[in-house]
Amino acid sequence: MQVVPDFSVSPSQALLAGPDVRLDQLDPASKPGFDGGKQAGQARLAAGREALSGLQEKLFAESRFGSEISVLLILQAMDTAGKGGIVRHVVGAVDPQGVHHHAFKSPTAAEKRHHFLWRIRKELPGPGMIGVFDRSHYEDVLIARVRKLAAPPVIEERYEEIREFEAGLVSSGTHVIKVMLHLSKEEQKKRLSKRLERKDKHWKYSPGDLEERALWDEYQRAYQTAIERTSSPDAPWFVVPADRKWYARIAVQQLLIDVLTGMQLSWPKATFDVAAEKARLAAS
């Protein structure tokens, strides 16, 4: 039997970012809690796929018997940080029946006429589901702040609104995991360069990416503030170093596994008389 490399410290502890977070002191190339290298990481990812898939099935099964709990994974990051890879390689291990994925783009005209949380509420995961947000309501305090899409007092108010919104989610049974993929500016340059080199990657590139890149420091400050103001014990932020894709993937995978494990899920007990049903089936 092969031994699967494991974390020495769980990402749930090692990557937890509280109100005292200092983003500029966290190394995007580090791999907190994991001693192995890329190969060990890939073995970890493969083993974690099975674990995650099994846990999700129980979450789903319980919901069929009245449980209302669900999970919401929020992914935020600068371009090329690897949100898409997390979705493909981590979330992709889960039965598509049990996943509700939504990518939030720039708000439409109709969405802009509503409160910024309106479009978010419509995409929340139902009971038994794992919701995955590729970008989220945090854009309304990130790009909105950097690009001055709303007045400063409005932005200030939003942190409080987000805290209340998420507290409401948590109290109604949704476990919220907020992930910032923490990329270095140098690594982004390499990844954008790759997109320009490869014809099968051109579709992922937009000249606007460089305008966002030019505002790198402003974005880091906006992330710093967002995490300070909205990290809470019930809806915590995790800053996941993302310069090594393999590390970011196993870290987010483990965050999901830890949350699901903490739910102490079990197979629902039969609400029918098993022996009687066996007899009915035999006669059918």
Next chain:
Amino acid sequence: MQVVPDFSVSPSQALLAGPDVRLDQLDPASKPGFDGGKQAGQARLAAGREALSGLQEKLFAESRFGSEISVLLILQAMDTAGKGGIVRHVVGAVDPQGVHHHAFKSPTAAEKRHHFLWRIRKELPGPGMIGVFDRSHYEDVLIARVRKLAAPPVIEERYEEIREFEAGLVSSGTHVIKVMLHLSKEEQKKRLSKRLERKDKHWKYSPGDLEERALWDEYQRAYQTAIERTSSPDAPWFVVPADRKWYARIAVQQLLIDVLTGMQLSWPKATFDVAAEKARLAAS
């Protein structure tokens, strides 16, 4: 290099069910077009996962550059026929970003007040997406017919409405694949029995399953009629023998691969000046 077992006749041809289909003459334990056994099938499934995943990425990429095409896979079957397994093992190979899965349950009170296609339209795949319907508007001519949930003339009208609805979908760029997983009554008995034997499967069983099973022949006739009336060259039905799970999976996988291959997808060409962007990036 290992040779991956392939179909001798594509399921797109071998399983096509036109208006002259005779369900009772199709063997649920057969494996049309595939000469190998279970092991060969598993190798086929693994190879097909990569192919499908690659094709889907191109479909998705094209949609980011204005293409409006999409795919809709409709899965219909008796209980235990393996819809869930198809979703997990075939659709599960695709990036969750590119899949819109929806399981249609008994209509809610609100849904019942609307036209039967109302709730269906809300779940159609957007551009670049692969939509997967676990049950669909066909329930409105299947269970509705067998259980007499609507008057016969209403049901009669629905076939025509479905044809027009699907023709509209096709003309607006959605490729429709309709699959009936064709299970034998004996095999269903085995599978239900397994659900009763295993505690981790109890949640999938409901005493109501036996009431549906008692109406087996009526359902077969309803399927027969539905396929007769709604199979068209543009929105074809495929009857997929489902007594062997592995065969049903590779068959549906191949149906998807064939449709996507037929679209002649390609990586979108850059709409920007690649050399100029490289220079901008280098200076950033």
